[in-house]
Amino acid sequence: MFEFELLKIDGRARLGSFKTPHGDLKTPVFAPVGTQATVKTLTPEQLKQLGATLVLSNTYHLFLRPGDELVAKMGGLHQFMQWPNPILTDSGGYQVFSLALTRKIDDDGVTFKSHIDGSTHRFTPEKSIAIQENLGADIIMAFDECSDPNDKAYTQKAMERTHRWAERSLKAQTRADQALFGIVQGGVDPVLRAQSAKFISGMPFPGIAIGGLSVGETKQEMFDALDVVTPLLPGDKPRYLMGVGTPEDLIMGIARGVDIFDCVLPTRLARHHAAFSSEGRLNLMNASYKWDPRPIDPQCSCYTCQNFTRAYIRHLITSKELLAGTLISIHNLHSLIQLVNDIRGYIQEGVFESKISMLLEQWGNNAQRQMLRSDHEI
């Protein structure tokens, strides 16, 4: 079912196609995040139009609200949110560790209190898989523990637990129509990362996720970790770098052999009125755009840039009109998806390596990243 066809390799960058029950996924691919079964402010029709193929949704959020059993009863997540193309769900592990009010971890699982109403719940590998089977995504994740990368002793312990949980996640799976990915952990320690990459690679997962990055470490530490991990992964399985990233991260991740990315950045930036552009990031609330008749990015072919001026979008922002968030989200998501589409073309032509510095220069304006505490959805 989940055949991954490697079409072309350019340096370490890979062009691939991953077969799923909801269509073939061209990789590399960037997935918009639809935390609560909706990519914020957009209809599925708008998502399709801007070029999205894979969408991520969050197990922790959907378990708490509306409940995975409700989603199952409504025919699964594809039917519920009306996304006919591939969907990926995470394991819920990251949100339990980053978002729940309290959590108590033991070797069997984790007991936590909901950030919504304080109610107590328990996730185990078996429970995470059962929830994800109810949700019915095409790609699902083994239950994992994401540690603080600065605490090495804890990182090792969390990694070992993640490995045992990976085995239990595999055993717990009952549906054959979902690709269960194992997750490599190990923080920023190269020895642990290598150990985890080898351990997870040795298991019969159809794909491999790289977790625990973009959680507070430096960019260099993230790239170093990727340099350790990806060469140890099997060549014939897709690799998914969880919760990453910025345009720069996508370029650098693809150059290190990553195939799948997801990040809330484009939609979160949109809610902060910030837009990607070939001039760098723009904050469209800025008074300098009040009389600006240009689109956000004159180079861009998205619906927003084909129709609306910066002056209009700024007017919507200052008037507190929700359409501002919709229009900027369309643009930001289209920009990252188009970046990845362009890179697929470069890999196909075998010229990606030679384009990296140009792409980094074009997309490297990262000044506003600091204003966002985390690029993971919370």
Add this chain to the structure above:
Amino acid sequence: MFEFELLKIDGRARLGSFKTPHGDLKTPVFAPVGTQATVKTLTPEQLKQLGATLVLSNTYHLFLRPGDELVAKMGGLHQFMQWPNPILTDSGGYQVFSLALTRKIDDDGVTFKSHIDGSTHRFTPEKSIAIQENLGADIIMAFDECSDPNDKAYTQKAMERTHRWAERSLKAQTRADQALFGIVQGGVDPVLRAQSAKFISGMPFPGIAIGGLSVGETKQEMFDALDVVTPLLPGDKPRYLMGVGTPEDLIMGIARGVDIFDCVLPTRLARHHAAFSSEGRLNLMNASYKWDPRPIDPQCSCYTCQNFTRAYIRHLITSKELLAGTLISIHNLHSLIQLVNDIRGYIQEGVFESKISMLLEQWGNNAQRQMLRSDHEI
């Protein structure tokens, strides 16, 4: 330019076509309200898809923010908000009287303080027309004074001022590509209403608006006022009932010879999670819809009803996802526009009179109207 072709009369209901620089408007027509140059939460593309033809925007709001000169500089309202079909602007009078922080009226005009920042401004008939010429809508309004219908002495004074302002508005017009409508006032007093209808009908306006209704009077008083006014209006000009209305108001207004309507009700209800349906109005936050796999209205052909369950929309509402407002707005606007489309068909067939009681029964559920203070945009 602004030829109004009367295609068919059924009782007092009229089927017509009004030629504008942005296309022929089939009447009767219901116009969604885009107060701040955006119909809240919807792209123009979504508006087109749900069947909108005419859109209303508010002179008072656009004058204050972003400013009519900015809109003119951006090529006018059609270009600014990317609505290629007809647009109507009001005169700003109603919002000055209902929304400004303070107002001081004299025979020349009205001085008021902005509800946004308290700044002081002055509208006169000449200023209102100049602003509307900058905005560039197809249909514009004479500057008028809307009185409290329960104060007869004031109503008469306001009506007389409205008549003098109508003359000044006509004289102030410099553009030939905008249809300037005069406004009939007179509150709920049949003598004043008749007097105003005759006065405004005697002037060379290409269309006539009926103002000062749906502002606190009873439904019966509104219908009685229409019964006085419409028989006195020339048959060869379109009639616009401002800020009205509910489905019931549309049915009853068309039956009394009204051609054009606008109202914020569909989008405002959507923000309160309320949807029109053939079962009456639904509040989709209600727990009874949690597991409901049906669309809002199984009879409805809108994008929302063709794709999403009540359970999904309720999930979006409880999760505070903005897509809820978008999906319900699409449905509510489509419902009223479809109602008017159906009525046009009935008039064409000469059966509208015989359908009125059926339509009122289907659409008469008005229980939630009371929760909304006013159907005018504020």
